[in-house]
Amino acid sequence: METTVKDVMTTRVVWVRQDASFKQLAAALRDHQVSAFPVLDDQDKVTGVVSEADLLAKEALDSEPGIVSGILHHRDADKARGVIAGDLMTSPAVTVAPGDTVEHAARLMYSRKIKRLPVTDAHGGLVGIVSRADVLSVFSRPDADIHDEIKTNVLLNDFLLDPAGFKVTVKDGVVTLTGTPETGEVGREIVRQVRHVQGVVAVRDRLNYPDAERIGPARAYFPMH
DSSP states (O other): OOOBHHHHOBSOOOOEETTOBHHHHHHHHHHHTOSEEEEEOTTSBEEEEEEHHHHHHHHHHHHSHHHHHHHSOHHHHHHHTOOBHHHHSBSSOOOBOTTSBHHHHHHHHHHHTOSEEEEEOTTSBEEEEEEHHHHHGGGGSOHHHHHHHIIIIIIIIITOOOGGGEEEEEETTEEEEEEOOSSHHHHHHHHHHHHTSTTOOEEEEEEOOOHHHHHOSOOOOOOOO
């Protein structure tokens, strides 16, 4: 069972309107102890995100305008001159949907180098927010729960296999699989699904694949005369 964003997201979200002032933003960041806010338009749709970095860029530009404006891209420099959320925010916002996998959210955070993602519905409305800590929380799942899900849900329910024919050990989220699948294809599919079980950090594939599939097609043998 893959964990989705809605399983780990926070539904009580602090957000701001596009016309929120710089001082209001700075005070809200301090009071709520967060690093960024989703910005909503007049239709309550997420239109951008304003972060500590956005506010710091403005402060840096105001203090050393000649030096900083030469370092920043023109677009960033223009944004840093803004005085309200609509000017300072990064837009369009990078968002995820409640049904997206936690794995997808993690890839977005890593590739875009961001700490949190607004969660939006099909109409662009804000329904939650997911942070790096939320994404990593799936790895706190007990090893015993991971073991039971692999044995019952994956091997028995998904593949209709006798769990007794496979040995599953889990230590600190690392799963080791041993046993002999009917075919190499079945074995590889088992490993693929186990990787997506909530809380699995890595999978050690120790399955005993059929020899013909492991070393390639059998070669004809002609005895010497």
